[in-house]
Amino acid sequence: MDTLVRVTDLSRRFGSQQALSDVNFCLDTGEVLGLLGPNGAGKTTCLRMLSGMLAPTHGRIEIKGIDLSRHPLKAKRLLGYLPERPPLHSELRVDEYLHFCARLHRLPRRHIPEAVAEAKRRCGLDDCGHRLIAKLSKGFRQRLGIAQAILHRPKLLILDEPTEGLDPFQMRELRTLIRNLAQECGVILSSHLLAEVQAVCDRAIIMHQGRIQFDASLYSPPGSNQWRVRLTPTSDASTLLILPHVLSAEAIGGDRYRIALDALGNPSDLSRSIVMAGLGLLEFVPEHSDLERVFFDLIGVEERT
Numbered sequence: 001m002d003t004l005v006r007v008t009d010l011s012r013r014f015g016s017q018q019a020l021s022d023v024n025f026c027l028d029t030g031e032v033l034g035l036l037g038p039n040g041a042g043k044t045t046c047l048r049m050l051s052g053m054l055a056p057t058h059g060r061i062e063i064k065g066i067d068l069s070r071h072p073l074k075a076k077r078l079l080g081y082l083p084e085r086p087p088l089h090s091e092l093r094v095d096e097y098l099h100f101c102a103r104l105h106r107l108p109r110r111h112i113p114e115a116v117a118e119a120k121r122r123c124g125l126d127d128c129g130h131r132l133i134a135k136l137s138k139g140f141r142q143r144l145g146i147a148q149a150i151l152h153r154p155k156l157l158i159l160d161e162p163t164e165g166l167d168p169f170q171m172r173e174l175r176t177l178i179r180n181l182a183q184e185c186g187v188i189l190s191s192h193l194l195a196e197v198q199a200v201c202d203r204a205i206i207m208h209q210g211r212i213q214f215d216a217s218l219y220s221p222p223g224s225n226q227w228r229v230r231l232t233p234t235s236d237a238s239t240l241l242i243l244p245h246v247l248s249a250e251a252i253g254g255d256r257y258r259i260a261l262d263a264l265g266n267p268s269d270l271s272r273s274i275v276m277a278g279l280g281l282l283e284f285v286p287e288h289s290d291l292e293r294v295f296f297d298l299i300g301v302e303e304r305t
């Protein structure tokens with residue numbers, strides 16, 4: 001895959017408060033990356049730095065190999081940004097607003113009508129050109145916010161809470177739109193909705209207290225043989241590694257572990273081996289890409305206390 005974005009040791013401090021610490025990740029072209037975390041985790045700060053609105057205290061952001069801090073204009077031509085509150089002017093009509101945004105993107109004047117028409121088509125706004133923005137529903141305002149972000153056909157699309165306040169039907173339509181847009185660019189979106197991220201994203205990052213706690217694909221490989229166990233008393237992952245047919249074992253918080261078996265391993269033999277080893281088996285379930293389970297394993301218990 002073509003690496004579109006590379007983030008290296010990204011940090012940001014506001015006075016004495018460390019908002020973001022040593023964030024590292026990459027994004028490939030065609031990939032949809034979900035950014036998750038509780039309030040104050042650093043998601044919006046991270047997106048603002050990725051969009052060039054906020055300078056990092058330390059670290060580097062590269063878009064198609066272009067350093068965002070050293071060459072901001074050149075890098076920003078490659079990205080489109082939808083903030084949590086779309087920058088709409090309610091007194092304008094849809095076409096007026098998009099023409100205005102096209103000029104801000106410095107599109108050649110002769111290309112603006114075609115760019116506006118294409119953005120409206122892709123966002124389902126073909127019949128809305130003469131409507132006042134003030135008269136648009138929440139869902140159509142979000143579509144218009146995305147339309148202004150893709151007028152110049154960016155390589156990177158950044159969306160901050162794009163489904164906030166939408167009903168289930170509008171969320172499904174927006175999900176389809178995001179997947180279609182990802183066919184020719186990379187997408188980074190933040191959301192509080194775990195199910196929505198799991199439905200639309202290829203990969204998820206979970207942030208907590210300004211740091212990345214989880215970064216993995218949301219798709220389990222075909223034929224994967226992974227299991228989640230809970231033991232008492234709390235043991236050590238190395239104890240599980242010596243069991244027959246165990247390829248890997250990792251602690252995932254508290255007294256829970258994720259175990260991968262080889263092609264010859266089966267769950268019945270694994271559970272029997274754990275019991276015979278005296279490890280106190282309390283739970284034994286298949287491992288799925290369950291984002292809610294991962295989220296609460298990592299930070300949920302702490303957030304509730």
